[in-house]
Amino acid sequence: MTSQPDPTSCSVKAGRVGEVSVVTVAGTVDMLTAPQLEEAISTAAKDSPSAIVVDLGAVEFLASAGMGVLVAAQEKLGDTARFAVVADGPATSRPLKLVGIAEVVDLFATLDEALAAVQT
Numbered sequence: 175m176t177s178q179p180d181p182t183s184c185s186v187k188a189g190r191v192g193e194v195s196v197v198t199v200a201g202t203v204d205m206l207t208a209p210q211l212e213e214a215i216s217t218a219a220k221d222s223p224s225a226i227v228v229d230l231g232a233v234e235f236l237a238s239a240g241m242g243v244l245v246a247a248q249e250k251l252g253d254t255a256r257f258a259v260v261a262d263g264p265a266t267s268r269p270l271k272l273v274g275i276a277e278v279v280d281l282f283a284t285l286d287e288a289l290a291a292v293q294t
Contacts, residue, residue: 183207185232186214193224194292196285200232203240211240215247225256225292229285230266241275248279256280258288 184207185200195218248257258280261267270276282288
């Protein structure tokens with residue numbers, strides 16, 4: 175018998191690449207788990223990075239609550255730090271583009287592309 179992954183499972187890890195804070199997210203980002211993402215971004219911003227990159231590469235489901243956290247983070251950071259999101263695939267980049275968030279938040283297909291863009 176195979177066990178199904180927990181639908182409310184979300185893993186959020188923060189790290190640093192030079193002056194850039196990287197928040198890596200995996201699993202499901204919905205109304206139950208979005209506060210984890212929000213807290214990780216807020217904590218990353220306290221270290222005065224030049225940019226914050228949220229990597230959604232391992233996210234299997236991105237609900238509107240998660241998208242709201244991304245938009246709020248972009249607005250909250252303002253001019254203090256650049257903000258970018260790594261999203262590639264139907265679970266992340268497609269919803270972000272459909273609801274217009276890709277027009278507000280810088281979206282990249284890979285972490286390397288995002289890091290190159292925010293470090294210039």
